[in-house]
Amino acid sequence: MPQSLNINQLTAPGTYVYEDVAGLIPADIASFNRCYLVGSSASGTAKTPTQVTSADDFTTKFGASPATNAVKLFFANLSNGILFFVKAAGTTAADFVDAIEDSFDPDVHEQGFLICPEAFQNLSNQSDRTSVAVAMRDHCEGEGYDWVALVDSGPPATIDTTAEAATESANYTTARGHLAYFFPYVKDLADNLVPPSAAVAAIALRRYRVEGFAQPPAGVRYPVRGVKDVAVNVKKAEQAVVNPDGVNCLRNLPGQGVVVYGSRTRSASPYYRFVNTRIILSVFNRTLFRTLENGGVIFSAVDGQGVLFTRIRESVEAIAYRFWDGGAFFGAQPQDAFLVRCDRSNNPAIDLEAGIVRVDVYVAPVPTLERLLVTTYRVGIDQVQQAAGAS
DSSP, X not given: OOOOTTGGGOOSSSOOOOOOOOSSOOXXXXXXXXXXXXXXXXXXXXXXXXXEOSHHHHXXXXXXXXXXXXXXXXXXXXXXXXXXXXXXXXXXXXXXXXXXXXXXXXXXXXXXXXXXHHHHHHOOOHHHHHHHHHHHXXXXXXXXXXXXXXXXXXXXXXXXXXXXXXXXXXXXXXXXXXXXXXXXXXXXXXXXXXXXXXXXXXXHHHHHHHXXXXXXXXXXXXXXXXXXXXXXXXXXXXXXXXXXXXXXXXXXXXXXXXXXXXXXXXXXXXXXXXXXXXXXXXXXXXXXXXXXHHTTOTTOOOOTTSHHHHHHHHHHHHHHHHHHHTXXXXXXXHHHHEEEEOSGGGOOHHHHHTTOOOOEEXXXXXXXXXXXXXXXXXXXXXOHHHHHHHO
């Protein structure tokens, strides 16, 4: 805004030049480019997220660990991936829960996937596994985080059918898609049965680097590396029963290899059915937070001419446009994909007097192609165009 009310502070004759900012607030799109793995180890400091750059680096820093095979699986699928290991103080459910709840700071640790494969592989009691999954979900849903928990099915000797996986997955719920469940385990090149979450996280992050975070972490284009089979051969008819319930199956498809063939969350809401919907919204929300928090609008006077409202609205619109232009929001035109409201219509006097300004942002994340329906019509000779027009 023009400088007018500060002139009485300048009492000496002369010219005064000041620098200020105006226009849109510059924005950097938030990242979703890492994975946090919670497990136990022989050495290392507990409850301290530590980046490891390879399986060898992990062993050097943490020694022997039940999570070693999961770490190897992660780097087999993303050799230069960003992986943080969080050592739990022990191997009980309480130890894993404590590490999940007391190791992270939203101001320090960027958005990413949270996995705890050791807990789901080694905890024989369903109640214990549920405790860990709930802690993961609650953490990911927590203010300032907006992460996604990738939960493995239970021990392969216990959960070895799709029916058992469906029963187990019913224990894990999420209102807005912050948790996804995967079955079965995979068999690595040394014949170890390994929980799939590390591979799923790595494949997702690899695809985000190539195609962007709007893409689902599944499909034959990104087969699982470093494995030769699945612990349970899930048939299409079996997957048809459990897929609608959010059991994401890994399958060994002829000519394709082992692939992640499901990308649903454990949310009952149709608005949060797919993992990539959650990722898109998480990245968008984090981008808005950082831009507005660091943009200098907090503790600004709210003018009655709409200058501040306009600056906030246009800054948010610029971010939303980048998401639409990048293929994360659905619509033929920007107005079909998003709408931002920040004016007196949603900022009544009672809120303004209390120091509150509201911004309402309506967005339509891109949907996921999960099932492709192709219809073939048999028509008579010389009737193709006529039949096509009639249909």
